Amino acid sequence: MNDSTAVLFDIYHGTTHDGPGMRTTFFFKGCPLNCLWCHNPEGIEFGQQIWWNHQKCIGCLLCMKSCANKAVTPDETGIHTDKEKCVLCGSCVNACPAEAMSFVARQWTLDELLNEALKDREFYKSFNGGVTASGGEPLVQHKFISKFFQELKQLGIHTALDTCGLAPEKAFEAVLPYTDCVLYDIKFVDSVLHQHYTGKQNTQIIKNFTNVINYKKEKNKELEIWIRTPLIPGSTATRENIGQISRYLAAGFKESIDRWELCTFNNLCVDKYKKLGRKWMYEGVPLMRENDANMLKDAAMQEGFPSEKLAVTGMILHE
């Protein structure tokens, strides 16, 4: 990996769910976890991918005609790309008039990303927001993030790291000095459940978490720490799980934690799975009811986590 460029799969401007205030969220590609509910499935693989958008496709088949390797074939279910034959040359992407065939990833230089960040500077100021590095797992590209955050800090822009926690310790060490806020995912305290739903145990995640907390204490740094727990029906969104996380956080960390967000499940990513040609087991799952979300919040409070630091965020079902 060239340290002066990064691989991203998206940039969202004006986000309000990825840290304090209004932010620009940069989605870095590549993630060591494989959560069953993953909302950014195109962010898991580090490498390039081509995907096909059935909603944009006008059926002109110029993609098929342009492919020298005959990797693109249509059938009644849509356009398929044979991963064995595809060499990611992009001729189908260039041929497509409708932007239905497109690359998932794009390389960005540091300057280009800084320019994207600066576009929204006035909004960071009025909303007390800034930039969030998300993903994927941004720490997969920690060398770049470290430089990126360093530059942003020099420009006086607030930085937030949205991490799943699974990364080498040195990755955190490289990024934390330039980070104002860590958004740390804690999905399960139970390592077996963690392994089951995300594909990896949480030993390293928990270790890194205590390191981050200790870093904040030792350096006496003004590091905001937000815990985020996705509320996934049938897996994380149980009273037992939330209660267990609450006990864990309350026991040793509650003074160091600034906020714990319970992020309600949404199904906005359903089309992403279609575009990738993948099945998603949460496809038909409805949004959460406000009452159910609040019940989990109550569970968190009952197990000792301070209520004033607790928040339910995300979409809810309006009945």
Added chain:
Amino acid sequence: MSKLKLETKQRFEINSRLQKLITRSRELAVSGKRNLYTADEMQIAYHWSDKGHAIAPQSGEWVQREDRLSLGDHACRVDIGIDFPKLNEIPSRIDGYKADAESWGRDFAFLLEHSPAEIHPYESIVGEFHWEMNEIRKYDFGPEVRELGKKARQAGAGGTSHGHTCPDFSIGITQGWGGILERINKNLAKYERLINPNKVTYLKGAKHVCEAIIKYIMNYAEKAFELASGEKDEEQKALYKRIGECCKNIAVNPPSTFYEGVQWIQFAVMTDRMVGHGNGYGRIDQYLYPLYKNDIENGRLTREEARIYLVEMFLKLRGQFFCLGGRKRDGSDATNEVSWVVMEAYDMIDDYNNLGVMWHEDMDKEFYAYVCDVLVRHGAGVPSLVNYDLIVDSELRSGVSEDDAWNVAYSGCQWYCIPGKEYCDQDTNAVVMLDPFNRAIDRAIKENFTDFEQLYDCVIEEFKRTCEVLCEFKDAQYNMLPKVWPEVVTSLNCHGTIERGLDMTDARGVDYQYTSTNILGIPNVADSLYAIKKLVYEQKMYTLKEVRDAVANDWRGNEVMRIRFLNQDKYGNDLDTVDSLYVRLTDSIAEVMDNLRNNRGQQYRASLFQFQGHTCVNTFGATPDGRYASEPLAHGCNPTAGRNKKGLVSTANSLAKAHNFKFIGGSLQIELQPKFFDGKENIWQYVRDFSLAYFRKGGMQINLNIIDLNLLKDAIEHPERPEYQNIIIKITGYTARFICLDRIFQEEFVGRQNYDG
């Protein structure tokens, strides 16, 4: 089920008397009695139509009733569905029509004389009318102007002149109609002595008008006393008596209390609207404040009483354009307690309103927080948020003196005005940018342009040609205007008109007489030019002739090509590639306008707004931005609906890139679904912080609706359902009850689905 609107709690209690007035006002609106009409799509697009022999754009009365299009419950008058009963006895029909202010004033006096004083039970603020001047008096500029109008239309421009300015009510509210009349008499005598027949004729007209207004208000006083004498209920009797005393005083004298002040405004606006135009009425918190302060200090008034008087006035006037905030002459914040009370009055009743708040860095933070809170809770685009310092700059750039510019008032959809000192055709002229653009394409093909720069220069050259034809037409109109349609009523509350013996429409009648022109379709032309630049001139994938032919055919048989054009970068996504072309185009437009003079020697000014022209589907052909002829154009400086895909912040960034101070208005129009705010804490703070950033970046105005457009679609088919009766939206620059709009406007509105969560 998602929500049509955000749920809001009632802030202020409404007593039973007020509830009766609200119910009546809503019944009038829902039954179509407050509708304002426009002629046809040509009128909307070009602000000038061939239909009919004359123009009465505000009432649309000269069009067959079934042909006219409803702009919503926008009218000040109550339409009782019958013509003015004394139509055949109008002085100009009996004694002969003369194109001068005296003849005009006589007709106006006759209209007032035969407009009955109407006082309804429970009211404390009174006044209603049914007929407007443009229905009873010929409004015809003659064959020469008509011919030039056709020529302008063919070149892609049009326009008319009818009000759309802002009187200065601080004049009348301190001098009273009697004081104004005294000044008329004094100057009339002066010009008689100096033998200046033109000025004498004008001032005689002004005298007719002013005396008629005094008499009209006296009629209300008499009517109120008459009702009082026959009334058994003591409370109602007292109310009638109070109305009588108030009208009796303010017919001649300046108002002495806040109550009288509000009633004075009610009559001043009504008589102004009886002329039939679209004026704004200025900085109400400034000119009402002395009366408010005096009453409060003397214990004659409570804040709640003041609020209720304003509520009553809003219900009757259909929330004409008033503005709040801004700065004082010394640069300090002008926000005062009346600013609050006016805002609270809207908050109390919701309903139809067109307030604007002029924000600046030094504005009372608590007040601006309340403003954003009100805007969010009602979700109806009220108030419009306006960047005061930027509109001051825009006025300064035109040449308005520093001494006047601070007093600027947001006065209509996107425009603003120096009260009592401007007659600038705000919002009444139009250039349809597609016309010069299409001519440039034809020329580029015929003359074999080999690079994009040639095409760009040609677009500007053709735009200039359109403007020159418009200029010729407007000059001819201006020559006729003070004779055919003097703004005598508005001129009574202007600076210098009476002393000069000149109507505000006459050359030098007021100090500032720029010509403002709305430019329709700038984003479409910018997007089209960008797509042509990429696909024709850079990638050479298509020839310009192929593009013209495909567009002329509404892209039939060329879907792949259309999709390619559609998928080029589009304005509104904060992409410098195409946004820079938009900025360049707007700069070029400003430059052309800067160099154009009207026959008053004052310059033209472009506006990045056109109030409804974009809705005229099938009036314009398809465009090389991938747009079908059946799709609406971009509204003003906003991206075409559906083309901005990167969210609200990116769209705002795109709009803010233009040098907005070079233009006379341009509003960012935002429709948000209630679910946009799911999980966001303190919605009002979101709106406040967003507006602050946008304004600091050089944005001019924000109109924000919070409504579920998908659910609102049902109201088109089922306007009778109770849940839709009071759904009010900021359609473009003005608000309207959704069910009162013509279908073409409703369909365009629900199609604005631009921002998700």
